Amino acid sequence: MLSDDFKCDRYWLLNARIPVSLLLPGTLPDGWSPDIPKSDRPEEPLAVFDLEIHHGKITQMHLSRSSQLAGGQPVGGQFAGGQFAGGQFAGDWQPDSVPAIDLRQGLVWSCFADLHTHLDKGQIWQRTANLDGTFDCALGQCQTDREQYWQAAELYRRMEFGLKCSYVHGTQALRTHLDAYGEKIEISLAVFQALQQEWRDRLTLQAVSLVSIDYFLTPAGEALADQFAAVDGVLGGFVQMHPDLDRQLDRVFTLAQERGLALDFHTDESGNPADITLRQVAAAALRNHFTGQIVCGHCCSLAVQPLAEVVQTIDLVKQAQIGIVSLPMCNLYLQDRNQRASQHFVQATLGDRLAHLQQFATQTPRWRGITLVHELRHSGIPVAFASDNCRDPFHAYGDHDGWEVFTQAVRIAQLDAPINWCDSVTTVPLKLMGQPTNQIGVGQPADFILFQARNLNELLARSQQDRIVIRQGKPIEMKLPHYSELDDLLPP
Ligand SMILES: [Zn+2]
Numbered sequence: 462m463l464s465d466d467f468k469c470d471r472y473w474l475l476n477a478r479i480p481v482s483l484l485l486p487g488t489l490p491d492g493w494s495p496d497i498p499k500s501d502r503p504e505e506p507l508a509v510f511d512l513e514i515h516h517g518k519i520t521q522m523h524l525s526r527s528s529q530l531a532g533g534q535p536v537g538g539q540f541a542g543g544q545f546a547g548g549q550f551a552g553d554w555q556p557d558s559v560p561a562i563d564l565r566q567g568l569v570w571s572c573f574a575d576l577h578t579h580l581d582k583g584q585i586w587q588r589t590a591n592l593d594g595t596f597d598c599a600l601g602q603c604q605t606d607r608e609q610y611w612q613a614a615e616l617y618r619r620m621e622f623g624l625k626c627s628y629v630h631g632t633q634a635l636r637t638h639l640d641a642y643g644e645k646i647e648i649s650l651a652v653f654q655a656l657q658q659e660w661r662d663r664l665t666l667q668a669v670s671l672v673s674i675d676y677f678l679t680p681a682g683e684a685l686a687d688q689f690a691a692v693d694g695v696l697g698g699f700v701q702m703h704p705d706l707d708r709q710l711d712r713v714f715t716l717a718q719e720r721g722l723a724l725d726f727h728t729d730e731s732g733n734p735a736d737i738t739l740r741q742v743a744a745a746a747l748r749n750h751f752t753g754q755i756v757c758g759h760c761c762s763l764a765v766q767p768l769a770e771v772v773q774t775i776d777l778v779k780q781a782q783i784g785i786v787s788l789p790m791c792n793l794y795l796q797d798r799n800q801r802a803s804q805h806f807v808q809a810t811l812g813d814r815l816a817h818l819q820q821f822a823t824q825t826p827r828w829r830g831i832t833l834v835h836e837l838r839h840s841g842i843p844v845a846f847a848s849d850n851c852r853d854p855f856h857a858y859g860d861h862d863g864w865e866v867f868t869q870a871v872r873i874a875q876l877d878a879p880i881n882w883c884d885s886v887t888t889v890p891l892k893l894m895g896q897p898t899n900q901i902g903v904g905q906p907a908d909f910i911l912f913q914a915r916n917l918n919e920l921l922a923r924s925q926q927d928r929i930v931i932r933q934g935k936p937i938e939m940k941l942p943h944y945s946e947l948d949d950l951l952p953p
Contacts, residue, residue, distance in 0.1 A: 467936055471515040473561040476525050477569040478507045478915060482884045485902025488522060505881030507916070509566065513559070514907045517933035522903050566915040570883060571899045572633035572908050572930070573863025576890035577725075577758050577786045577847035579671075580620040580637040581611070581649050584852050588951050591854035595798045596730070599854035606854075607640060615950050616652045623851060624660055625942045627861035631910040631930040633899060634665040634891055635861075636725070638697065641670040641685055654692055663932070665896055667695055669725045674698040674709045677716060690720040699727035700738040710745035723754045723895060730759035730795075732802020732828060734766045743777035755783045756893050758847075760832035761792055765802055771833065775840050784893040785842055788849035789831050789870045791856040796830025803827035829873050845890035846870040846882075860941075863887075864925050871921060881917060907934035 481489065482505060495506035513521035582603055589606040591599050620637075627635055639649045650668065657666045670689050676682040676698065689696055696717045703709065717724050728739040739760045746755055757778075763771060778785070800807055807827060808815055818824060838844045846866050851859035859865070863886045876882045891899050901909060911929040914920035930937045 467562075467934075469560050470934075471513070471520075471559055473559055474512045474514065474569075474911075475561050475563045476566050477510050477512055477564045477911075478566050479510055479569050479901055480881055480883045481506045481508055482881065483569075483571045483888060483901055484508065485898070485900040485905060488902045490524070493524070505883070505917075507568070512569075512901075514934045517907055517935075519901065519903055519905050519907050522901075564911060565913075568912040568914055568916070568920060569901065570631075570910045570912070571887040571891075571901060572910060572932075573627075573631050573866075573886050574634040574845075574888075574891035574894060574896070574899070575627060575632050575848050575861060575863060575866075575886075576636050576756065576845045576893055577788055577849055578623065578627075578635055578637045578861065579850045579853070579855070580623045580635075580653075581616060581639050582606075582850055582853040582855065583623045584619045584947055584950075585610075586852040586854070586857055589854060591857065593798070594795070596795050596855075599795065602854040603640075607645065610950075611645060611648065613648050613652055616649060617655065618947065618950065620652060620656055621659075622942050622947060623861050624656060624664060624666075625939065626851075627848075627863075628660075628663055629930070629937065629939050629941050630860065630862040630864060631928065632664065632861065632863055633908055633932070634667075634894055634896055636667040636669060636695070636894055638669045638671040638725070638727075641672045641698075642676070643681075646670070646685065646688065650688060650692060657692075665894070667894055668692060669695040669697040671727070672698045674700050674713050674726075675703065675705070677712045678709060682712075683716060686716040686720060686722070690722055694722070695725045696720075696722045697725035697727070699730070700742060702736055702738060706738070706741055707745065710741060711749060714745055714749040714751050717753060718749065718751060721753070723756075724751070725756045726758065728757045728760055729762040729832075730792075731762050732765055732796055732830070733762055734770075736762040737766075737770065737774065739763060739783075740774040740777055743774070743781040743783055746781035746783065747777065751781075754893060754895055755781065756786055757783050758786045758849075759788060759792065760785055761796055761830055763832045765828070771836070775833075775837060775842070778837070779840055779842050783842070784845065784889075785832065785834075785837050786845045786847050786890065786893070787831050787834050787870070787874075788847055789829075789873045790859055790866065791849035792830030793869070793873055794856045794858070797826035797828040800824050800827060802830075831870075831874055834870075834874050834876075843889050843893060844885055845893060846885050847890065864928070868921055868925075877917070877921075906932075908932050 509525040510522050511525045512519055585606050589602050653668045670685055686696055726742055729736040739757050797803055834844050848859055848861050848866055850856040851861055867886045888900055909931050912925055
């Protein structure tokens, strides 16, 4: 049971550790230096604050003094086991007897922004699985499912299931791609708009068109651009190597520029070094003098290309100010099935013995599938991580949980140190969505996530299922939806 303190319109959160990159600029005083144990040094600096919450906003923030006054012992209320117990504020600038909750140095993060999802495909695994785990099979299976099942009522329920998961886990903004061929997009867009309206107080939702970009050379493609402009959406599609690619891209950039739309592409979702569509998109952006925000997702093949190629691509991506979103869970699931990407490496290592391994029904992937996230970030390019598909043929698992995305990304990409990547699932993707910042500071909405963990090590060591999501100053009450809610959408 939660403390009554949260029912108050005004209360203090004491001893909150906040990663410095998640603080609103100007929140820290000049000359501030981190005051945390040396063992935490490899991490990003953390600042300890007391925060006053009033009317759903952060109204005061002070570097924490109550922990010093109390000799490091908790004072007043405590955060333990996913529950709060109330207490009274004990600092020397206590204005009055406002309820206070001692977070005991627990971490406070901005809410998640999930930059790349596919709500329309979500939750179909049990009726339409991926038979061999490959990308090609996923494409075919999703097309079959779309033609057979996608109607307004069932789309609404699956998409809302995904939103509930996302919200409960601590997300405040989410962008979804919507399969956009033919007349089905009218159904999907109508469902999306209904959900956007229904959830407007809880989640900021954006829709992106998903078609092969040659579609935009057709009249239907132009009409599609108009449809997405009408819903304040984002223009996008998946980009494939093609002799006519420059013309296709020029058309998309023109359509977006004319309508003032941002762009979001699926690029190079493969382990084929010959796939360089990310570079082609960057070149097209520069050629067309595009001024909107561009996001490119996946970019996997960049990681298997020769250095000279990589350098050239990163240089153009930076010039074009493109943001990159990596989808580590989906990439880990789909990439390098049957060692397609790493076969040259396996061949070189094993030679004649490769045939011996190939007699087995399945083989172990050698490649993690993700793009060069470190190199991109070190080059000054914004890098975000996102969910991508959940429980569909492109990714069998997932729950739209920004925390799971982060913790998996840390393991897959070795993001542990020396820089902290906590902005890659929070403030960076929100900025790439063109939304106001959700950095923590005075005047900002009291929207954040409270963890018991006091540093990155404690944070990553446990599942953090007991995190508490605060929205407009109150803990959210919604619970994760039960899978049985969708049972009747399965074929008999
Ligand atoms: Zn995707």
